Amino acid sequence: MPDDVPPGPFPGSAAAPARAAGDGLATLSVVIDGTQVHAAPGETLLQAARRAGVTIPTLCHDERLAPTGACRMCLVESSDSRRMVPACRHPVAEGLEVVTDSARVHRHRQSLLSLYAADAPEGVKPGTELDRHMRTYGLEPGLPQVNAPREGRPDDDNKYVLFQPESCILCARCTRYCDEVEAVAAITLAERGSATTIATADNVSLLDSTCELCGGCIDTCPTGALVERKVAHRQDTFPSLKPVRTTCNYCGVGCQFDLQVDPAANQVVRVTSPAPGTTTNDGNLCVKGRFAYGFIGHPERLTEPLIRDASGELVPTDWDTALQRAADLLTGVRDKFGKDTLGFISSSRCTNEENYLVQKLARAAFGTNNCHQCAAT
Numbered sequence: 001m002p003d004d005v006p007p008g009p010f011p012g013s014a015a016a017p018a019r020a021a022g023d024g025l026a027t028l029s030v031v032i033d034g035t036q037v038h039a040a041p042g043e044t045l046l047q048a049a050r051r052a053g054v055t056i057p058t059l060c061h062d063e064r065l066a067p068t069g070a071c072r073m074c075l076v077e078s079s080d081s082r083r084m085v086p087a088c089r090h091p092v093a094e095g096l097e098v099v100t101d102s103a104r105v106h107r108h109r110q111s112l113l114s115l116y117a118a119d120a121p122e123g124v125k126p127g128t129e130l131d132r133h134m135r136t137y138g139l140e141p142g143l144p145q146v147n148a149p150r151e152g153r154p155d156d157d158n159k160y161v162l163f164q165p166e167s168c169i170l171c172a173r174c175t176r177y178c179d180e181v182e183a184v185a186a187i188t189l190a191e192r193g194s195a196t197t198i199a200t201a202d203n204v205s206l207l208d209s210t211c212e213l214c215g216g217c218i219d220t221c222p223t224g225a226l227v228e229r230k231v232a233h234r235q236d237t238f239p240s241l242k243p244v245r246t247t248c249n250y251c252g253v254g255c256q257f258d259l260q261v262d263p264a265a266n267q268v269v270r271v272t273s274p275a276p277g278t279t280t281n282d283g284n285l286c287v288k289g290r291f292a293y294g295f296i297g298h299p300e301r302l303t304e305p306l307i308r309d310a311s312g313e314l315v316p317t318d319w320d321t322a323l324q325r326a327a328d329l330l331t332g333v334r335d336k337f338g339k340d341t342l343g344f345i346s347s348s349r350c351t352n353e354e355n356y357l358v359q360k361l362a363r364a365a366f367g368t369n370n371c372h373q374c375a376a377t
């Protein structure tokens with residue numbers, strides 16, 4: 001923003017009662033949009049504002065990452081600076097007076113978003129953070145498209161993560177996530193100026209890099225420039241998908257995720273993690289939880305019990321018949337060879353309750369302690 005724009009009004013600290021402090025260490029007092037807010041040393045304006053219920057739009061910010069101040073979406077007016085400051089990395093200080101929603105701030109948000117729109121030749125992906133900000137603040141002035149093509153990795157044919165450079169705003173959330181959270185640093189910012197892009201070392205495929213295919217870079221990307229390759233062609237329909245919260249059953253950690261369901265087709269289209277800070281997995285998933293959901297609608301998935309007929313072929317049957325057959329055969333083995341010739345193996349793909357019942361069946365019904373579960377190894 002030009003320096004000659006006068007700072008907005010800074011309301012007096014007595015304008016409103018103090019909001020609740022974040023914790024017992026909140027020893028500083030700042031005024032945000034006329035409301036006194038207590039904050040702890042080291043906190044940022046963004047953290048103090050959010051605790052006070054004040055919304056400041058962000059793009060490069062992710063609670064899990066060290067703030068970088070790359071996107072400039074969160075600029076606000078602060079009494080300690082003539083220029084606007086990035087709320088995501090500007091520290092609180094005693095007596096600061098901050099304005100987050102003045103005409104000057106609003107003008108900045110529109111101008112910035114106009115620049116991002118001008119650099120998105122394919123348009124902005126619907127439902128993304130960038131799209132939501134554009135709908136909230138508008139684009140003023142409208143700017144012509146700029147010609148600043150960025151190189152992607154056209155030869156990277158990994159089946160999971162697709163990078164669409166034309167939608168990238170270079171916020172570096174993906175590279176910082178990969179480094180700071182996943183701790184593998186498979187991707188990095190490369191090149192300079194308008195050619196800056198996201199690359200791997202030597203531009204190799206993610207499969208040939210240190211990438212663990214966690215998909216966290218997809219989840220944190222605020223523009224949809226990173227997307228799951230298998231469903232990239234459906235990206236415009238993502239906002240119409242309905243999230244169904246569930247627990248991953250690949251291991252015993254209990255990560256929460258949202259199955260994104262196409263209600264019309266009754267089909268799981270993709271898997272996303274709940275927002276950071278809301279569940280135990282803190283916005284993270286592993287390769288299995290995020291990408292290995294194809295079994296849900298797989299045509300070979302068992303949906304009814306099977307028993308072998310006289311010729312040994314597996315044929316469908318009803319549950320009563322299948323359970324009776326299993327009971328007869330297990331009882332027959334126990335009676336003929338002894339209880340400890342039986343063994344019961346359950347699965348981490350089952351619920352805790354189901355696993356409990358399997359060991360109960362082994363111990364109480366058949367009198368053997370021969371029971372195990374695949375996650376116990």
Ligand code: SF4
Binds near residue numbers: 185213214216
């Ligand atoms: S999938 Fe995970 S490990 Fe691979 S580049 Fe993305 S964040 Fe890094």
Ligand code: SF4
Binds near residue numbers: 168174198217
């Ligand atoms: S790919 Fe997404 S997360 Fe990574 S720098 Fe570009 S916009 Fe940011």
Ligand code: FES
Binds near residue numbers: 069071073086
């Ligand atoms: S969110 Fe603060 S500069 Fe990007």
